[in-house]
Amino acid sequence: KQWYQRRVRVSGGLSGSQKREKKPAKITELKANPQAKVDGLKLKEVQNKMDEANKFLSDNSNEWLSDDLLRNITSNDKINNKLSNPQFMAAFAEFQSNPEQAARKYGDNPEMKEFIQEFSGLMGNHFTQLADKQTR
Numbered sequence: 325k326q327w328y329q330r331r332v333r334v335s336g337g338l339s340g341s342q343k344r345e346k347k348p349a350k351i352t353e354l355k356a357n358p359q360a361k362v363d364g365l366k367l368k369e370v371q372n373k374m375d376e377a378n379k380f381l382s383d384n385s386n387e388w389l390s391d392d393l394l395r396n397i398t399s400n401d402k403i404n405n406k407l408s409n410p411q412f413m414a415a416f417a418e419f420q421s422n423p424e425q426a427a428r429k430y431g432d433n434p435e436m437k438e439f440i441q442e443f444s445g446l447m448g449n450h451f452t453q454l455a456d457k458q459t460r
Contacts (some may be wrong), residue, residue, distance in 0.1 A: 331428060332361075358452055387454075387459070388450070388451070390450075392453075393450050394447075396446055396450065397446065400442065400446060401434065402438065402442045403439065403442055403443055403446065406435070406439045412436075412439070415429075415430055418430075418437075419440075
């Protein structure tokens with residue numbers, strides 16, 4: 325309390341008898357970055373790791389592209405029927421070359437959604453089984 329009373333006397337009270345000069349406000353101008361919309365959700369570190377993984381998969385396809393995988397693909401009617409459809413394969417190729425554009429184009433297509441879920445599940449199981457074999 326004593327410190328507060330001294331402070332009030334020195335500064336001229338709470339209302340302040342001295343007027344302070346107003347400094348001009350510093351205004352920061354923001355400009356939209358159109359590339360930010362395109363790259364907004366991309367993280368450089370993640371993209372680098374994905375590129376490394378793709379290179380690894382390409383360089384080592386003899387280790388993961390097995391007869392078991394091909395057998396699982398050909399025995400799954402939901403996947404195999406779509407892989408024999410040229411229009412579907414063109415759409416699938418679009419997902420590989422330009423996934424954002426393909427997602428906008430085919431995102432509401434229930435057949436494409438079903439195929440991607442089925443194919444992703446099959447590939448996920450395949451790589452999990454490969455990892456399990458390596459840890460044994």
